[in-house]
Amino acid sequence: MKKLKFLLILITVCCAAVSGFSQVGINTITPLSTLDVNGNISVKVITLNGSGAATLISDGVYISINPQATDQEFQLPSAVTYPGRMYFIRNINNTYTAKLTSAGGMIFPKGSTTGSAQIYMWEGNRRSVIVVSDGSNWTYFD
Structure with missing residues (x-):
């Protein structure tokens, strides 16, 4: 008992x-x-300087990208590998355009069914974006 x-x-x-x-x-x-x-809430903030090869985005939440030449590439990780991941990305360079690509999955603007392999970020047009992985692709909000 x-x-x-x-x-x-x-x-x-x-x-x-x-x-x-x-x-x-x-x-x-x-x-x-x-x-x-x-x-x-505080999130990890990092700055990535562009280089000759694609600069990989693999750490941080709020990311300042600083291209050192026009159309310098910054690459998101595969959307398949990181479902639900979010990044806040801002081009902090006033002179050069940054090209944002993905290691896996397309990049779609919110509310669209047409994706692309890259988006461009520059002064006055898409300077800051939020990207979210749905497990297949990235969706961006600017």
């Missing part, structure tokens, strides 16, 4: 622990989402 009572108590504690950890709150007692943050 003692073993059964102990087992029931253990199961109750485990179930309470599992349901209690299904949502994480930072600076909130009652999280309403899987991750609920009441406060500011």
Whole structure:
């Protein structure tokens, strides 16, 4: 009888622990989402300088790209490898155009069914973009 009572108590504690950890709150007692943050969020910020070969984007969330020549290439990783990944990308160079490509998948403007292999980012036209992988391709918002 003692073993059964102990087992029931253990199961109750485990179930309470599992349901209690299904949502994480930072600076909130009652999280309403899987991750609920009441406060500011910081993300990794990096600057990538262009080079002779394609400069790979593999780290960071907010990425300042700095082409050193016209149409210098900056390459997103494969959309298939990183479903759900997001990048905020800004061309910080006032003189040179940056070419954004992908190691896998096309790059689609939001709301369009026509993708391309690259997009161009320059002063006054698509200087900043947000790209999101859907597991097959990238969608960009400018």
